[in-house]
Amino acid sequence: MKNSYTVLMLFLIITLFAACGPTISGKDEKAFKSSKAKMEEKLDKEERENLEKALRIIVVKAMKEKWNSPEKYEGKSFDKISMEIIDGKSYSAIISYAEDFLKADRDEKITNKTAEIDSLEKDKLKAVKITQQIDAFKLTKISISEDVFFSDDPKQPFLDLTFTNTFKENLIGEYMLYINIYSKKTGELIASEGQGGTWNDDYVLKPNENFDYHQPLLHNAVQHSNLWKTAKYPITDFSPYDLVIKAYATKITTKKGGTIERPKADVTYFDAEIKKLNEEIKALK
Incomplete structure (x- = not known):
């Protein structure tokens, strides 16, 4: 029992140490470069590459945030928003943040594309009905x-x-x-x-x-x-x-139905768009 407790404590200490490793400063460009260099000293080649990828992903996150909430981020550049996001974060926290964003972004895209398919299916049915009439x-x-x-x-x-x-x-x-x-x-x-x-x-x-x-x-x-x-x-x-x-x-x-006009988009258009969206969803999964 004592040995199990010792192992558990050792694991917690190692985890805490890892979490409390070097952090990135988002105070300004100079502080960012300096803190990033210190962090990279503790990382191997693969981890440094992962860090670069994560930082690029966070810039995309910043762009999305500003696009979705322009008033909230008025006057702030993408770099400034990115700095605020990563400020005080360790390597593992930055990686986790980027991974969480990618997952959420993927899920959002799948949801939006699925909704678009549903809308196209409804429009297709309407177009088919009108085309049959005309x-x-x-x-x-x-x-x-x-x-x-x-x-x-x-x-x-x-x-x-x-x-x-x-x-x-x-x-x-x-x-x-x-x-x-x-x-x-x-x-x-x-x-x-x-x-x-x-x-x-x-x-x-x-x-x-x-x-x-x-x-x-x-x-x-x-x-x-x-x-x-x-x-x-x-x-x-x-x-x-x-x-x-x-x-x-x-x-x-x-006289009864009034004017009936042929839809500008035919069935082949809807089928092609739905097929394309399904392929995009498949690629995201």
């Missing part, structure tokens, strides 16, 4: 024909689109269509245009009725190919012309 004004046919804009104009390619109202209610009010035309070979966007208008009480698009779009093919798309003169219309295969044509509604209006 996609009910469905593109059902697409082709290129030949026509004239004015009677004395030469014939030129016209883009023909048919949208079907698959809603269970009438479409009335503002609408907007968007047309994107890409190069099939490169995927490059060649031409893009939005066209819209308003369906008033005199023109209501009822369920299962079609809306036909017939306008000149966008200029850059026409210029992209030299095969139009020998083309056989109507054209439904755009591959020989190196074209991919996509058209969709970005805005529609129903």
Whole structure:
């Protein structure tokens, strides 16, 4: 029993001695350098490296403190805040402080990123719901024909689109269509245009009725190919012309639901952001 007591006391004395070793002074730059040099005399190479890392981490802590509480630290530099943090601390206390900060900072980042994922998941569900609604004004046919804009104009390619109202209610009010035309070979966007208008009480698009779009093919798309003169219309295969044509509604209006606008961010955006955040969380753990 006596031996156990002696060992315990010896352990406490050694621990106390270690804790009461050289400390860093944060009084000023000169005192800091002098006290740091004295501390390093008692440290081996690995400990000196750990001390340098810990001091750099404490500067990051100081930056974060000032960023989060600018009024509290008004007029104080990052170095001054760092000095106040380390003043009077031993080597072990500095290391522990830096480790505690890193752990707390990591946990905070994980919490924030997790909350961001939850928010993105909710926004994604909203975007999916709205997209499903607006996609009910469905593109059902697409082709290129030949026509004239004015009677004395030469014939030129016209883009023909048919949208079907698959809603269970009438479409009335503002609408907007968007047309994107890409190069099939490169995927490059060649031409893009939005066209819209308003369906008033005199023109209501009822369920299962079609809306036909017939306008000149966008200029850059026409210029992209030299095969139009020998083309056989109507054209439904755009591959020989190196074209991919996509058209969709970005805005529609129903009497009951009001105006519905396509979300600027689609599902792929949300999935990519959520994946990135999950990878960042994994790296932090």
